[in-house]
Structure formats: C-alpha cells, structure tokens
Amino acid sequence: METQKQKKSFGQWIKTSITIRMLMVGILILVLLIPLSYIKNLIQERAYRQEEVVKEINQKWGNEVLLYGPVLKIPYQIHSLKKTWDDKTKAYNEEDIITIKHAFFFPNTLDIKSKIESETLGRSIYESVVYTADMKIKGSFESPNFDIQDIKDEDILWNKATVIINSTNLKGIKSNLELNIGNNAYPLRSRYIQNSNTNTLETKFLKENSLPKDQAISFNLDLVINGSEQLRFIPVGRETNVSMVSNWASPSFNGNYLPNTKTKEITENGFKADWKVLQINREFEQEFFGELPYINSSAFGVKLLIPVDEYQKSERASKYGYLVIALTFLVFFLIQTISKIDIHPFQYLMIGLALTMFYTLLISISEHSSFLYAYMIAGFSVVILISMYAKAILKSIKFMGFVAASLAALYTFIFVIIQLENYALLVGSIGLFLILGSIMMISRRIDWKND
Structure with a gap:
C-alpha cells in the first residue's frame, strides 16, 4: 500500500x-x-x-568586362656575345646572339566615355542584371623613351610596332573594332596568349605616319560590348579620365579608386559618375620592358547590383x-x-x-x-x-x-x-x-x- x-x-x-x-x-x-x-x-x-543560373545567363550574354589598354607594343633587339673555342685556330670565335624582346608604353592621356544600357534577364524565377556599354575611347601616345634601358636606336624595330588591348570579355563585343591612330585605321584581331587571364586584341604593324617617334600621336576607338554585373578599367594613362552614364539605379562603385563625389549622381532613373586617376596615384610606372605586367588589382569601375537578395x-x-x-x-x-x-x-x-x-x-x-x-x-x-x-x-x-x-x-x-x-x-x-x-x-x- x-x-x-x-x-x-x-x-x-x-x-x-x-x-x-x-x-x-x-x-x-x-x-x-x-x-x-x-x-x-x-x-x-x-x-x-x-x-x-545567373552564371549561365551571364556566360551567354557576356561576362563582366575589364578593359586594359590601349598599350603601344614595340619590339627591340638585345645583343649578347657568345664565345666558343676553335681548336683549329687556337682562338675564340665571337658570335653576336640577338634576342627579340618587347617594350610596352602606356598612353599619355586616356579618356573613356561609357553609356551603359542595363536590363534584367530572367530564367524561371531567377534574374541577372546585364548591360550593353557603348564606349568612346580616345587618347594619345607620346614619344617612347628607350634610353632608360640603354637601347640604341638601331635596335628598335619600329616597323614591327603594334597596339594591343586586353579584355576579359571578347565574346560580348558587338561592333567591328578599328583603332584609329593618326590618319590610319587598324582593325583589331584577337590573339591567343597562353596562361593569360585576359584576351588580347592586337593591330597589324603600324605605318610610319602612325608611330610616335618624334611627337605625340592621338588615337580613338568606338567599342560596343555586352557584359554583366561589372564594368571596370585599368588606369593605364598618365592621366586617365572615365565617365559613366547608366539607367541602372543600384550601382556599387568598387576597385582601387572611387568616383568624384562632387559629380557623382544616383537617382531612381540611373547614375552618373566620373573618375580621374593620375600616374602619381598608381602603383606602376608608364613603361615596361620584357613583358606586360599583371596589374588587374588596380582596376576600378562599377558593379550593377540586384537591389534585394532574398x-x-x-x-x-x-x-x-x-x-x-x-x-x-x-x-x-x-x-x-x-x-x-x-x-x-x-x-x-x-x-x-x-x-x-x-x-x-x-x-x-x-x-x-x-x-x-x-x-x-x-x-x-x-x-x-x-x-x-x-x-x-x-x-x-x-x-x-x-x-x-x-x-x-x-x-x-x-x-x-x-x-x-x-x-x-x-x-x-x-x-x-x-x-x-x-x-x-x-x-x-x-x-x-x-x-
């Protein structure tokens, strides 16, 4: 109990x-x-x-755009003396070994005006922001200075000089590209470079009257390109000026340089922005000998954002x-x-x-x-x-x-x-x-x- x-x-x-x-x-x-x-x-x-899904949409339309150039490319000769012993003559034979290398010279001025028409593309319930950028590029090259590398005039191969432009997105280009230098027009052709993160466009050999031998020479280029998410530039000019106008109302300005706060404008109908970058603001010089450096970390531009990430x-x-x-x-x-x-x-x-x-x-x-x-x-x-x-x-x-x-x-x-x-x-x-x-x-x- x-x-x-x-x-x-x-x-x-x-x-x-x-x-x-x-x-x-x-x-x-x-x-x-x-x-x-x-x-x-x-x-x-x-x-x-x-x-x-967004990556798939972007790949079909055109991925982000990063523009690097124009850059003046001039080959030059390097001489090295090779000595070999000759048993018959009991003396050394001397042979001049010639190696071809390239010098790269950035523009003195670079002005880029870009009009960006953006839109959203959807698949099923997903959306991605894409754009078409209409760019007007102009600037000038000054006379290259080979003296800093002690390169003699007779070793400079002016007749093999070209101009190159690097971009991460050749697929999105929607216009035939012709680079106007002086009074001449040069079609740009794609060129494969192994182990490169960018795609290279290059002109044919420049004519004599397109070379900045003794004085500066101007250039201009019209470019229409499809891209997605980002549009960025590398400030290769001694003075680089970039202006953007777009109908996208949710931009994110990113990269090494921000736009001028006095001229930047963002409204519900789009945005306007201007950049000015001087050589003294950059971490790299105006010319390179041997190979073109990887300076993508110096890029700046805009990222077009979908306003809400659910x-x-x-x-x-x-x-x-x-x-x-x-x-x-x-x-x-x-x-x-x-x-x-x-x-x-x-x-x-x-x-x-x-x-x-x-x-x-x-x-x-x-x-x-x-x-x-x-x-x-x-x-x-x-x-x-x-x-x-x-x-x-x-x-x-x-x-x-x-x-x-x-x-x-x-x-x-x-x-x-x-x-x-x-x-x-x-x-x-x-x-x-x-x-x-x-x-x-x-x-x-x-x-x-x-x-």
Missing part, C-alpha cells in the same frame, strides 16, 4: 515538477534543431541554384530560428507554470514544427514576391496558426492574445534586425536585454518551493 502511494506521489511529481518541464522543453528545442538545419540547407541550396535575408532570418523557438516555448512554459495548465510534450512539438514552417513559407513565397510581403504572409500565417492552437489547449482568449502579441512582437523585432546593417548588433542587444528583463519580471510569480 505504501509502495503504491510512493509510486503515485513520484508519478505526480514527474507530472507537476517545474524542473522536469524545463528539461522536457530543452530536449524538444534540441530535437527541433534537426528540421531547422534542413531548412538552412534548403535555403543555401536554392541560393547556389540561383548563382548557377536568399541572403532568408538565411539571416533562419539563424534566429533557435531564438524564436526557445522564446515561444518559454512563453508557453511560463503560462503553464503560472496558470497550472497542463501542456503535453506533443503539443510543444506541434508548436515547434509550426514555427519551423515559417521559414519554408518565407523562402518559397519570397522566390515569387518581395521579401517584405513574404515575411508578412509567413509571419501572419504562423501567428494565426499557433494562436488558434493556443486557444484550443489553454482554453483562454486572454492567453491566446498574449501568445499572438508575443509572436508578433518577436517576428517584428527579427525583421528590424535583418533590415539593419550598421546597427543590427546594437538593436539586437537592446531587444534581447528587454526580453530578458520581461522574463525575469514574469518569472517572479513562479513558486519554486513545491518543485
């Missing part, structure tokens, strides 16, 4: 113990980490799929999933403990699964609408579902309203944090401090003595 009473009292203690309830809630939170991790993987998978925001929202589940369970735990209403572990599990459904709704709706609308629809659906369920298990409209208000405030708080960038940590810390303070005040009503 006494044993049965002990079993009954032990069973009753298990049922009413606050400590046991807390352990149960904690275990359920850990269990719900499994579907949350699957949801985060789903968001990442969809984001990767978006990147693949997957990035959805992933940020999912990182707060643990917090949402823990705080929601805490609300039900406090209601259960204070009001003495029994809530079965299965009911906690159903509430937790409803909370995880928020993120699947968010990612699926945001693929077809804006993140704001998706967040509102998903949040409203989950709040209504859990509130109605709370009404059924708690048998109280007052508690249902408290649960609905708590969830609405929590989702609003997380939405504000997601939108913020510079102040996300500050607002999040203040919000969590206020939540903790509220929980501490409410938990004072719990009677821990009978546990």
Whole structure:
C-alpha cells in the first residue's frame, strides 16, 4: 500500500515538477534543431541554384568586362656575345646572339566615355542584371623613351610596332573594332596568349605616319560590348579620365579608386559618375620592358547590383530560428507554470514544427514576391496558426492574445534586425536585454518551493 502511494506521489511529481518541464522543453528545442538545419540547407541550396543560373545567363550574354589598354607594343633587339673555342685556330670565335624582346608604353592621356544600357534577364524565377556599354575611347601616345634601358636606336624595330588591348570579355563585343591612330585605321584581331587571364586584341604593324617617334600621336576607338554585373578599367594613362552614364539605379562603385563625389549622381532613373586617376596615384610606372605586367588589382569601375537578395535575408532570418523557438516555448512554459495548465510534450512539438514552417513559407513565397510581403504572409500565417492552437489547449482568449502579441512582437523585432546593417548588433542587444528583463519580471510569480 505504501509502495503504491510512493509510486503515485513520484508519478505526480514527474507530472507537476517545474524542473522536469524545463528539461522536457530543452530536449524538444534540441530535437527541433534537426528540421531547422534542413531548412538552412534548403535555403543555401536554392541560393547556389540561383548563382548557377545567373552564371549561365551571364556566360551567354557576356561576362563582366575589364578593359586594359590601349598599350603601344614595340619590339627591340638585345645583343649578347657568345664565345666558343676553335681548336683549329687556337682562338675564340665571337658570335653576336640577338634576342627579340618587347617594350610596352602606356598612353599619355586616356579618356573613356561609357553609356551603359542595363536590363534584367530572367530564367524561371531567377534574374541577372546585364548591360550593353557603348564606349568612346580616345587618347594619345607620346614619344617612347628607350634610353632608360640603354637601347640604341638601331635596335628598335619600329616597323614591327603594334597596339594591343586586353579584355576579359571578347565574346560580348558587338561592333567591328578599328583603332584609329593618326590618319590610319587598324582593325583589331584577337590573339591567343597562353596562361593569360585576359584576351588580347592586337593591330597589324603600324605605318610610319602612325608611330610616335618624334611627337605625340592621338588615337580613338568606338567599342560596343555586352557584359554583366561589372564594368571596370585599368588606369593605364598618365592621366586617365572615365565617365559613366547608366539607367541602372543600384550601382556599387568598387576597385582601387572611387568616383568624384562632387559629380557623382544616383537617382531612381540611373547614375552618373566620373573618375580621374593620375600616374602619381598608381602603383606602376608608364613603361615596361620584357613583358606586360599583371596589374588587374588596380582596376576600378562599377558593379550593377540586384537591389534585394532574398536568399541572403532568408538565411539571416533562419539563424534566429533557435531564438524564436526557445522564446515561444518559454512563453508557453511560463503560462503553464503560472496558470497550472497542463501542456503535453506533443503539443510543444506541434508548436515547434509550426514555427519551423515559417521559414519554408518565407523562402518559397519570397522566390515569387518581395521579401517584405513574404515575411508578412509567413509571419501572419504562423501567428494565426499557433494562436488558434493556443486557444484550443489553454482554453483562454486572454492567453491566446498574449501568445499572438508575443509572436508578433518577436517576428517584428527579427525583421528590424535583418533590415539593419550598421546597427543590427546594437538593436539586437537592446531587444534581447528587454526580453530578458520581461522574463525575469514574469518569472517572479513562479513558486519554486513545491518543485
């Protein structure tokens, strides 16, 4: 008889113990980490799929454009003396070994005016921003200085001089390219260079009256090219001036040099920007002997951004999933403990699964609408579902309203944090401090003595 009473009292203690309830809630939170991790993987998978589709669109239209040039290329001879012993004459024979190398001279001035017509191309539910750039390029070459390398005039092969332009995107070129130097026009032809990150365009050998032997000579080039995401230039001119006009309203200016803040203009109809880069601002000189250097790190330009990345925001929202589940369970735990209403572990599990459904709704709706609308629809659906369920298990409209208000405030708080960038940590810390303070005040009503 006494044993049965002990079993009954032990069973009753298990049922009413606050400590046991807390352990149960904690275990359920850990269990719900499994579907949350699957949801985060789903968001990442969809984001990767978006990147693949965007890359495919860009490859067919034209990848990003990086322009390097024009550059004057002049070959020259290097002499080396080779001595060989002749047993017959008992003397050394001397042979002049000639090696051909190239000198590269950057323009004295380089002016680029670019008009960028942008648009979005879509495939299924994914979009990429592409553009067509109409560029007017002009400048001048001054007389090359070979004296710095002690190269004699007779070793300079002026008759083999050419002009080259490097670009990362030959596929996107939509106009026949002719470089006008002085009074002559030179078609640009593609030229393969092994182990190069850029594609090279080169003229045929320049005529005598196109060579800047004794005085500077001007050049100009019209270029129409399709590209995607970025348009960048390397400031090879002793003075480089670049101006851009575009109908894209969300530019990101990147690279080593930013545009002039006095002339930069961004409106809902597009942007205007101007750059001026002097030789003294660069990390490289005006001429190179031997081979053309890799100076892509000095590039500058613009990146055309899709204004909203739904997957990035959805992933940020999912990182707060643990917090949402823990705080929601805490609300039900406090209601259960204070009001003495029994809530079965299965009911906690159903509430937790409803909370995880928020993120699947968010990612699926945001693929077809804006993140704001998706967040509102998903949040409203989950709040209504859990509130109605709370009404059924708690048998109280007052508690249902408290649960609905708590969830609405929590989702609003997380939405504000997601939108913020510079102040996300500050607002999040203040919000969590206020939540903790509220929980501490409410938990004072719990009677821990009978546990």
